[in-house]
Amino acid sequence: MAAQVEQMKPLPDLDDPVSAPFWREAAQGRLSFQRCSVCGYLRWPAASLCPECWSPRAEWAPVSHDGEVWSFGVYERAFSAAFESDVPYVVALVQLDAGPRLIGKIVDVVPADVTVGMRVTAAFESFADDAALVNFRGLRSD
Amino acid sequence: MRLDGSVAIVAVGVTEQGKLPGRDGDDLAIEALGYALEEAQIGKEQIDGLLTCKAAGTDAGIDTAVGRKAGMNPAFSATLDYGTCNFTLHLAAMAIATGMATTVACLYGTNQKTGRKFAFTAAAGDDGSPGAPYGFLHVSGPAALAFQRHQALYGTTEEQLGHIAVASRQWAKMNPQAIFRQDFTLEDYLASPYLVRPLRRPDVTMISDGGVALIVTSAERAADYPKHAVFLLSGAQQTGLRLYQNDDQLMRPWIAKVAERVYADAGLTQSDIDLLYIQDPTSVWILQMLEWYGFCGMGEAGSFLETGAIAPGGTLPVNTNGGQLSEAYMWGWLHIVEAVRQLRGECGERQVADPKVALYCSTKGFEKAAATVLANEVP
Numbered sequence: 001m002a003a004q005v006e007q008m009k010p011l012p013d014l015d016d017p018v019s020a021p022f023w024r025e026a027a028q029g030r031l032s033f034q035r036c037s038v039c040g041y042l043r044w045p046a047a048s049l050c051p052e053c054w055s056p057r058a059e060w061a062p063v064s065h066d067g068e069v070w071s072f073g074v075y076e077r078a079f080s081a082a083f084e085s086d087v088p089y090v091v092a093l094v095q096l097d098a099g100p101r102l103i104g105k106i107v108d109v110v111p112a113d114v115t116v117g118m119r120v121t122a123a124f125e126s127f128a129d130d131a132a133l134v135n136f137r138g139l140r141s142d
Numbered sequence: 143m144r145l146d147g148s149v150a151i152v153a154v155g156v157t158e159q160g161k162l163p164g165r166d167g168d169d170l171a172i173e174a175l176g177y178a179l180e181e182a183q184i185g186k187e188q189i190d191g192l193l194t195c196k197a198a199g200t201d202a203g204i205d206t207a208v209g210r211k212a213g214m215n216p217a218f219s220a221t222l223d224y225g226t227c228n229f230t231l232h233l234a235a236m237a238i239a240t241g242m243a244t245t246v247a248c249l250y251g252t253n254q255k256t257g258r259k260f261a262f263t264a265a266a267g268d269d270g271s272p273g274a275p276y277g278f279l280h281v282s283g284p285a286a287l288a289f290q291r292h293q294a295l296y297g298t299t300e301e302q303l304g305h306i307a308v309a310s311r312q313w314a315k316m317n318p319q320a321i322f323r324q325d326f327t328l329e330d331y332l333a334s335p336y337l338v339r340p341l342r343r344p345d346v347t348m349i350s351d352g353g354v355a356l357i358v359t360s361a362e363r364a365a366d367y368p369k370h371a372v373f374l375l376s377g378a379q380q381t382g383l384r385l386y387q388n389d390d391q392l393m394r395p396w397i398a399k400v401a402e403r404v405y406a407d408a409g410l411t412q413s414d415i416d417l418l419y420i421q422d423p424t425s426v427w428i429l430q431m432l433e434w435y436g437f438c439g440m441g442e443a444g445s446f447l448e449t450g451a452i453a454p455g456g457t458l459p460v461n462t463n464g465g466q467l468s469e470a471y472m473w474g475w476l477h478i479v480e481a482v483r484q485l486r487g488e489c490g491e492r493q494v495a496d497p498k499v500a501l502y503c504s505t506k507g508f509e510k511a512a513a514t515v516l517a518n519e520v521p
């Protein structure tokens with residue numbers, strides 16, 4: 001079940017037509033990126049042009065939820081009051097098997113158990129009726 | 143950019159550093175220019191190029207506003223959206239080389255400590271990556287990730303990293319201009335609280351108010367100035383503007399291209415560098431750039447630091463002003479000032495014996511890098 005994010009946190013702009021589908025897809029339990037209709041490149045962050053071929057045309061394409069922790073840090077101090085109740089929390093850069101690299105929290109874990117190279121999978125956290133953030137949790141190796 | 147000493151810094155000016163409540167960023171930049179003009183023994187009318195640098199999170203540093211406030215109509219002026227001074231210095235050199243200007247003032251001033259609250263809590267890396275909703279805030283976030291990755295790849299320890307903050311303080315203790323001068327040992331470092339583990343408070347700069355100015359001109363004109371000129375031998379840049387689209391972007395591997403060009407264009411190698419300056423919003427920048435600029439092998443910065451190499455009395459003087467970790471946060475500008483003063487032999491107790499060549503390396507976050515080789519003689 002997706003946790004509810006407090007309102008005061010900086011949240012994605014759902015009025016941005018370019019990036020909003022990412023968060024809406026996440027609310028449906030899908031990790032989706034714009035796949036360029038011309039060259040197939042996956043855009044991240046979402047953009048109005050393909051950075052490879054400059055085509056504006058793209059379809060939102062669901063990809064594998066899995067990836068690996070490229071690196072991570074443990075926030076022992078909140079730099080914004082909105083995150084004070086979360087401290088300590090783990091933020092990682094995740095190299096997705098599908099290609100893009102995402103920043104997200106590693107949830108449902110003791111910080112000391114997170115490692116570089118750890119296999120993770122997307123964990124969706126709703127922040128509006130039909131929008132969710134993409135966090136990650138450890139993948140069992142069995 | 144091969145300069146062969148054709149461009150020189152002939153004067154520097156620095157205001158008081160620290161908390162300067164009620165001061166305006168542009169006023170501080172103009173005050174610093176006043177000191178530089180005094181050192182150069184010229185008037186503001188002789189400045190025909192004005193380069194300003196925007197101060198993050200404030201309105202300060204726009205060329206049109208600074209020119210109006212300072213009562214100057216230079217032939218050429220421009221604003222850079224970011225600091226570190228290297229980017230500004232390269233633009234000054236290009237303006238002089240092409241004849242756009244003969245005598246360029248480069249300015250930076252900020253009241254981000256006591257004035258408008260600096261947006262340090264903005265999304266980490268100010269790079270348009272949507273990290274803020276996940277609490278990926280402040281430069282210590284991406285820096286922590288970069289260091290954690292270095293640890294995982296090479297076995298680098300927190301204690302090894304701690305040598306950077308400790309060495310910076312040892313230098314700062316001999317610098318009357320430095321804000322942080324109290325004793326600070328490796329034990330103190332290890333007892334300091336984490337901000338974003340594995341980085342601690344002393345690994346990250348404290349912001350400050352202040353102003354800095356440089357006057358840059360051609361080598362021919364430099365001979366007419368009262369102070370010994372410091373010549374630019376080369377400058378180089380490389381961007382990584384694709385950011386998260388790039389592999390290993392937090393490690394910034396493209397910095398290696400700057401190193402290759404800046405040494406080649408100066409006709410030198412790292413073994414010729416007597417003084418090394420590395421812009422250091424966090425200690426991790428120093429760790430990375432020691433490797434990218436070839437002062438130790440890839441992955442070997444930890445063991446290199448452990449030898450005490452960068453501390454006073456070590457084999458490689460680094461940030462002899464105390465850097466941004468201990469002197470002040472002028473977005474890298476004071477590193478150039480210190481290089482100039484060391485190359486002139488003006489640094490008193492912390493003066494390095496008979497230096498001839500300095501290298502200054504800086505980055506704009508995870509987006510671009512620059513370096514300049516400076517020398518007190520034309521080769």
Ligand SMILES: [Zn+2]
Nearest residue numbers: 036039050053
């Ligand atoms: Zn394309």
